Amino acid sequence: MNSQAINILIVMAVYFAAMMFFLYFVAFRMAKKTAEDYHMASREFKMIVLFFTIFGTNISAVALVGAPGSSYHVGWVTWAYYVSSWAWLSPLLFYLIGNRAWVLGKRHGFMTQADVISGRWKSNFLSYLIGIICLVYTVPYVMIGAMGGGQIFAGLTNGFIPYWLGAAIIMVMVTIYVVIGGMRGTAWTNVVETCIFLLGAIMMLVFVGWKLGGPETATSMIQKDMPYLLTREKFSILTFFSFGFIVSLAVPMFPQVFIRLLVGESRREFRKMCIIYPLAGLVIWFVVCYTGMWGHLLIPGLAGKDAEQIMPMLLSRYAPTWVSGLLGASMLAGAMSCMDAQILTVSTLVYKDFLSRSKKGQALSELTRVRFSQWMIVSVCVVAYILALTRPMAILLLVNWSFAGFAALLVPMLAALYWKRCTKTAVIASILVSQAILIGVPLKLLPASLTFGMLPGFSAMFFGAVTLVVFTYVTRPQEKSAIEGFFGEFAKVKERSWR
Amino acid sequence: MREVMVYVIAGLLMIFRADWWWWGKATPIVLFGWLSVAEVYQLGIFIVGWALVFYAAYGVWKIDDKDEEGVS
Numbered sequence: 001m002n003s004q005a006i007n008i009l010i011v012m013a014v015y016f017a018a019m020m021f022f023l024y025f026v027a028f029r030m031a032k033k034t035a036e037d038y039h040m041a042s043r044e045f046k047m048i049v050l051f052f053t054i055f056g057t058n059i060s061a062v063a064l065v066g067a068p069g070s071s072y073h074v075g076w077v078t079w080a081y082y083v084s085s086w087a088w089l090s091p092l093l094f095y096l097i098g099n100r101a102w103v104l105g106k107r108h109g110f111m112t113q114a115d116v117i118s119g120r121w122k123s124n125f126l127s128y129l130i131g132i133i134c135l136v137y138t139v140p141y142v143m144i145g146a147m148g149g150g151q152i153f154a155g156l157t158n159g160f161i162p163y164w165l166g167a168a169i170i171m172v173m174v175t176i177y178v179v180i181g182g183m184r185g186t187a188w189t190n191v192v193e194t195c196i197f198l199l200g201a202i203m204m205l206v207f208v209g210w211k212l213g214g215p216e217t218a219t220s221m222i223q224k225d226m227p228y229l230l231t232r233e234k235f236s237i238l239t240f241f242s243f244g245f246i247v248s249l250a251v252p253m254f255p256q257v258f259i260r261l262l263v264g265e266s267r268r269e270f271r272k273m274c275i276i277y278p279l280a281g282l283v284i285w286f287v288v289c290y291t292g293m294w295g296h297l298l299i300p301g302l303a304g305k306d307a308e309q310i311m312p313m314l315l316s317r318y319a320p321t322w323v324s325g326l327l328g329a330s331m332l333a334g335a336m337s338c339m340d341a342q343i344l345t346v347s348t349l350v351y352k353d354f355l356s357r358s359k360k361g362q363a364l365s366e367l368t369r370v371r372f373s374q375w376m377i378v379s380v381c382v383v384a385y386i387l388a389l390t391r392p393m394a395i396l397l398l399v400n401w402s403f404a405g406f407a408a409l410l411v412p413m414l415a416a417l418y419w420k421r422c423t424k425t426a427v428i429a430s431i432l433v434s435q436a437i438l439i440g441v442p443l444k445l446l447p448a449s450l451t452f453g454m455l456p457g458f459s460a461m462f463f464g465a466v467t468l469v470v471f472t473y474v475t476r477p478q479e480k481s482a483i484e485g486f487f488g489e490f491a492k493v494k495e496r497s498w499r
Numbered sequence: 500m501r502e503v504m505v506y507v508i509a510g511l512l513m514i515f516r517a518d519w520w521w522w523g524k525a526t527p528i529v530l531f532g533w534l535s536v537a538e539v540y541q542l543g544i545f546i547v548g549w550a551l552v553f554y555a556a557y558g559v560w561k562i563d564d565k566d567e568e569g570v571s
Contacts, residue, residue: 080541084516088548092509095555216532223525230535233523241517248513271556278549 038182056190056337068292069308075229085244087281098261105262131353137402145339146388155312193337200330404457408434426471434464
C-alpha cells in the first residue's frame with residue numbers, strides 16, 4: 001500500500017473517531033427522542049451553529065471540485081460568478097423568507113417548504129407536489145456528494161484507493177453520524193467540518209502561491225502565457241448574468257438550507273447569521289478559485305473534466321505526505337458537510353411532507369417516527385451509493401436542472417408569505433408551468449427561444465411568475481377568514497419593519 | 500418603503516455586475532500587484548451588496564427583546 005494512501009486513511013480514521021467523540025458530548029447527550037428534535041434540534045441553535053450549518057450545507061462538491069476545475073479553464077471569473085451575486089443576495093433572501101417562515105415554524109412545527117406553502121392554503125396536494133419536486137432534485141445531489149468523495153479519494157491517492165472504495169468510505173462515515181445524530185449531529189459536525197475545510201483551503205492557496213513565488217509572480221506568468229484567464233473571454237456574459245440570479249434565488253430554496261433557516265433559537269440569532277454569511281462566501285470562493293487558476297501554472301494540460309482533480313493533484317504532487325493527508329481530509333470534510341445535510345433533508349421531506357400527512361403516520365409514536373427517519377437515511381445512502389457507482393447521465397442532468405428547479409419555487413414561496421390575494425390554483429399552475437419549461441426546453445419538447453438566449457431557469461421563473469399573477473386574478477380569492485388567520489400569525493409577533 | 504428600496508438596489512447591482520463594457524478585454528492590475536480593475540469592480544459589487552445585508556438586518560429589520568415574546 002502506498003504511503004499517501006495509508007496517510008489519508010489514518011487521518012480519516014482519526015478524524016472520524018474525533019468526530020464521534022465530539023458528537024457524543026455536544027450532540028447525542030443533548031438529544032431528546034422526538035421527531036421534532038431529530039429533524040430540527042428543537043429549534044434552539046444560536047448564531048455560531050446556525051451559521052456553520054447553513055454555510056456548511058453550501059460547501060458542496062461544486063466548491064471543492066467544480067469551481068477549481070472551472071477556474072483552471074476560464075480564470076478568476078468563477079469566483080465573481082458566485083461572490084458578486086449569491087454571497088450577498090442569498091442572505092437578503094434568507095431574511096425575506098426566513099423571517100416569516102421561522103415564525104410559522106416555531107408556532108406550527110413547520111419544517112419544509114411544502115409545510116409553509118401548503119399551510120397557507122391547507123392543501124395536501126400542494127404538499128405532495130412540492131415534496132416530490134424537492135425529492136427529485138435532492139436525491140441526485142446526494143449521489144453527486146458520493147461521487148465527489150470517491151473522486152477526491154482517488155485523486156489524493158493517485159488512484160490507489162479506487163473511486164468505488166472512496167465513495168463507500170464517505171457514505172459509511174456520513175450514514176453513521178447522521179443516523180445517530182439527526183439535525184443536532186449534522187449541525188455540530190458542520191461546525192467542525194466547515195472550520196477544517198476553510199482553514200485547509202486557505203492553507204492550500206498559500207501553499208500554491210508560495211510554490212509559484214507569490215501572487216504577483218503568478219499573475220505575471222498568467223498575463224504572459226494564458227491571458228484569457230484574466231480577460232474572461234472564454235466565459236459567456238449572458239450565462240454570468242442569468243446564473244447569478246438563479247444561484248442566488250435557488251440557495252434559500254434548497255430544502256437542506258430552507259429547513260435550517262427554521263432551526264434558529266430566535267430571529268436575532270438568525271440576523272447575525274445573515275451578516276457573517278457573505279464574508280465566508282467571499283473567502284471560500286476566492287480561495288478555491290485562485291487555487292484552481294494558479295494550479296494551471298503548476299499542472300498545465302488538463303483537459304475538460306480532468307481539471308476538476310486539480311486540488312487533490314496539487315496536494316499529491318507538491319505537498320509533503322503529512323500535509324496532503326491533513327488538507328485532503330479538509331476537502332473530504334467539505335464534501336461531507338453538504339452531503340450529511342442533504343441525506344437528513346431527504347429523510348425530513350419524506351417524514352414531514354408524506355408520512356406525517358397520512359392518518360397512519362399521525363398515529364405513530366415519537367420513537368417510531370425517529371426510527372422511521374433513521375431507516376430512511378440508511379435507504380437513501382444505499383440508493384445514492386448504487387447510483388454513484390453507475391453514474392447515470394440522466395441523474396446528472398437532473399442536478400443541472402436542480403438549481404433552476406429550486407429557484408422557481410421561490411415564486412410560490414414569496415406569494416404564500418406575502419401576497420394575500422394569491423390563490424391555490426395560481427400557485428399550482430405556476431409550479432407546473434415553471435417545472436414544465438425546465439424539463440421541456442432541455443429535452444427539446446418546448447422551443448429553445450423560450451429562454452431568450454439565457455439559462456432555462458431564468459425563463460422558468462419569469463413564466464412561473466406571469467402564470468401566478470394571471471391565474472390569481474382569474475380565480476376566486478381565498479376566504480377572508482383563512483387569509484386573516486394565516487397573516488395574523490405575523491401580526492402577533494411585533495414586526496415594526498413590516499408595517 | 501425602505502425595504503422595497505433595498506430590493507430595488509439589489510436588482511440594480513445584479514444587473515450592473517455583468518460588466519459588459521470590459522468583458523473579454525485585459526484590464527490593468529491595480530491592487531496588490533495581482534488584482535485587475537475588473538476584479539476590484541466585482542469586489543466592489545460584493546461590498547455594496549454586503550452593506551445592503553447590514554442595512555436590511557439592522558436598519559430595516561429591527562428586533563427588540565419583546566419582539567420574540569409573541570412566538571412560542
